[in-house]
Amino acid sequence: MRDETQILKDYLAGLNTGNRSALAQLAVLQDWSDIAQREIERRATFFLQKLPDEVIQAIASRDIDVRSVIGEVLIS
Known part of the structure; x- marks a missing residue:
């Protein structure tokens, strides 16, 4: 298990x-898989609420690739 x-x-x-x-x-x-996916998205939204406006704008305009930045942080 x-x-x-x-x-x-x-x-x-x-x-x-x-x-x-x-x-x-x-x-x-x-459909627990869908429910869990929505919870992940809710948590991501909560995380975004904590960021400064300029960072959110950069993410929205695709100037920042969040997944790439997370990957950089995880390997550092």
Whole structure:
């Protein structure tokens, strides 16, 4: 079992103990991949809100490639 799966199981077990009805509501949802993608996009939007306007403008006009910059930071 992958670590991520165990992390999820541990979290859900806690939810099952504290709020079983919430866990039951989550069980009926089907497209978790799409839901997770929307959450990633929400977090990216939250991240952008923290940046100065000039950086956001540069990203919007494609003067800055965010993925490339992230890659540079990760290898440094």
